[in-house]
C-alpha cells in the first residue's frame with residue numbers, strides 16, 4: 001500500500017491540464033520502457049475533463065496511441081452508444097480523435113450486447129478479458145496497469161463502489177455487477193478494490209466544493225466500506241489530484257503539507 005500524495009491545483013481546468021501532462025509523461029515513459037502502456041479510465045466530469053485536456057495538450061503527439069491499452073474502472077450498464085455510457089463520453093472527449101488500436105480499447109460490455117440484462121455475466125466476461133491480458137509477472141488476474149484513474153463522488157464512491165454496498169466488500173473477484181447504485185443508472189459494472197490495487201499508480205481526481213468533505217473523510221483514516229476512496233491505492237503510488245475547492249476541508253496536517 002502506498003501512502004497518498006496530494007497535489008492541489010488552483011482550479012479544475014488547471015487540474016485537468018496538469019493531470020493530462022502528467023499522464024502523457026507516464027504513458028511515454030511506459031512505452032519507452034516496455035513498448036506499450038496500460039491505462040484505466042474513469043467516468044465522470046473530472047475524468048472526461050482530463051481526456052479533453054489531453055486532446056489539446058501540446059505534447060499529445062508524443063504518445064504512440066497504437067501501443068496503448070485502455071480499460072475502464074466502471075461502466076453504466078446501458079445500451080451501446082448511449083450518451084450516458086462512460087465509453088461514449090470518453091470517445092467524444094478524446095478517443096475518437098486519436099489513432100488507437102481498436103483491439104486495445106477494452107470497453108466494458110453494454111446492456112444490449114451478448115449478456116443482455118445479465119450484468120453479473122457481463123462483469124464476469126470483463127474479468128476474463130482482464131485475466132487473459134495479465135502476464136506471468138502480474139498479480140491477481142489483472143494486468144499491472146500503469147495508471148488507474150478514479151473520479152471521487154461526494155459520497156466518497158470510486159468507480160461504481162458505493163459506501164456499504166456489496167461491491168466494495170468484494171475480496172475475490174476483480175469485476176462485479178452492481179445493483180442499486182445510488183448514482184443513476186442503478187445497474188453498473190465495476191472493478192473491485194483488489195483489481196484497483198493491482199495498478200502501479202492510482203490517481204484520484206476531485207474538483208469542486210461538493211468533493212471537499214469526501215476528500216477530507218477518505219484521507220483521514222476512514223474505513224473503505226464506509227468511504228471506498230480510502231481503499232483505492234496503487235502498488236507504488238497513490239496520487240490525489242485536487243483543485244483548491246476540493247482541498248478546502250482537508251485536515252491541516254495534510255494541506256498545506258505538514259513539512260511547509
Ligand SMILES: O=C(O)[C@H](O)[C@@H](O)[C@H](O)[C@H](O)COP(=O)(O)O
Pocket residue numbers: 042043044045046047074075076086150151152153157158159160183
Ligand atoms: O460512472 C460514473 O459515474 C463514475 O465512474 C463515477 O465513479 C465518477 O467518476 C464519480 O462519480 C465522480 O464523477 P465526477 O467527476 O463527475 O464528479
